[in-house]
Amino acid sequence: MVKRFALRPVIVDKESGQQSAPISTLEWLVLSYTMGTGLFLAVYLGSWGFSWPEVLPKFWTAVLLGSLANIAIQFFNAKASSLSMGEVSLTAPLQAMTPGLITFLAITLGEFPGKIGVIGIVAMMLGSYILLWDKTPLHWTDYFGPLKRLRLVLDYKRLTPEEQSKTLAVLLGLGSATLGTVGLLFDGLYTRRGINTQGLVVAVTTLTAILSLTYLVWFLWFPDNVKAKQSRAAMTGNEKRKWVRKILLLGLAFGVLWVVGILLIQPVFKETFIAYVGTLKRFSVLFTVLAGYLFFGETEFKKRLWAALFIVAGAILISMDDLPGRVTSAIEVFGL
Numbered sequence: 001m002v003k004r005f006a007l008r009p010v011i012v013d014k015e016s017g018q019q020s021a022p023i024s025t026l027e028w029l030v031l032s033y034t035m036g037t038g039l040f041l042a043v044y045l046g047s048w049g050f051s052w053p054e055v056l057p058k059f060w061t062a063v064l065l066g067s068l069a070n071i072a073i074q075f076f077n078a079k080a081s082s083l084s085m086g087e088v089s090l091t092a093p094l095q096a097m098t099p100g101l102i103t104f105l106a107i108t109l110g111e112f113p114g115k116i117g118v119i120g121i122v123a124m125m126l127g128s129y130i131l132l133w134d135k136t137p138l139h140w141t142d143y144f145g146p147l148k149r150l151r152l153v154l155d156y157k158r159l160t161p162e163e164q165s166k167t168l169a170v171l172l173g174l175g176s177a178t179l180g181t182v183g184l185l186f187d188g189l190y191t192r193r194g195i196n197t198q199g200l201v202v203a204v205t206t207l208t209a210i211l212s213l214t215y216l217v218w219f220l221w222f223p224d225n226v227k228a229k230q231s232r233a234a235m236t237g238n239e240k241r242k243w244v245r246k247i248l249l250l251g252l253a254f255g256v257l258w259v260v261g262i263l264l265i266q267p268v269f270k271e272t273f274i275a276y277v278g279t280l281k282r283f284s285v286l287f288t289v290l291a292g293y294l295f296f297g298e299t300e301f302k303k304r305l306w307a308a309l310f311i312v313a314g315a316i317l318i319s320m321d322d323l324p325g326r327v328t329s330a331i332e333v334f335g336l
């Protein structure tokens with residue numbers, strides 16, 4: 001499962017600040033996951049040919065349930081990214097909730113982090129939450145902004161269009177974080193049940209193929225590209241050619257990042273608790289922000305430094321936890 005790779009390319013109007021979308025949410029999802037499927041298939045055939053892997057029982061159950069969760073997760077991510085940039089500070093911090101939620105959910109596996117591990121998870125959540133804010137809040141209570149906005153759902157029809165957009169952004173972010181928890185759980189299960197890298201690649205190839213096919217059928221039944229067509233129609237022939245090349249390169253980049261990320265990170269599920277892997281994935285946020293400061297001169301380094309200290313301290317605490325030897329591939333409570 002990938003949380004923010006589903007971001008789709010947009011164009012921002014310099015005068016209004018609004019985003020136009022030469023490619024719709026579903027068009028982008030079909031393209032990017034088709035690219036991912038093709039690359040994973042190439043990796044599999046190049047490494048193992050047409051041989052079939054040995055897998056543990058209920059392997060395909062985990063793959064199917066993980067795919068179903070990701071259909072909604074990736075759509076929420078792509079849809080949220082199409083909203084105006086003003087909602088970034090409302091949606092991004094909610095992604096920090098996933099480690100805490102997966103910690104509770106992983107208890108169904110009988111995987112209980114130690115006290116020091118739980119402190120590490122909380123520290124990394126706190127650091128990620130602060131780091132993902134677009135701007136430093138004026139008061140510490142402002143950090144509860146996304147959660148406070150949830151109460152506006154009850155009065156959604158009475159809100160102004162701007163308020164509705166912000167409230168929708170929060171719902172999408174919360175939905176992505178919640179379903180991302182379920183996705184992480186099944187990521188861990190099909191990785192463990194796949195036994196080795198061959199089984200893992202089969203699982204992820206199947207997952208991306210299901211995502212691509214589902215979004216294609218969704219698009220054919222309920223196309224969402226009316227505004228995208230209008231944006232493309234306004235382009236000159238040369239602009240269209242450049243945009244097509246850019247879209248294909250971005251789709252290819254998405255596929256490459258997915259393949260590399262899966263092959264480097266996913267095998268760790270077999271070595272440690274799902275809650276720990278899900279939490280340590282937040283470490284990427286730190287490197288992203290540091291790169292923004294070093295290479296693009298992004299400001300508010302003091303806030304970023306404090307958040308970075310929380311994240312690093314959390315990772316150290318998790319590594320110090322006396323990890324129990326039991327890493328399971330079954331959810332006995334639900335018979336999965």
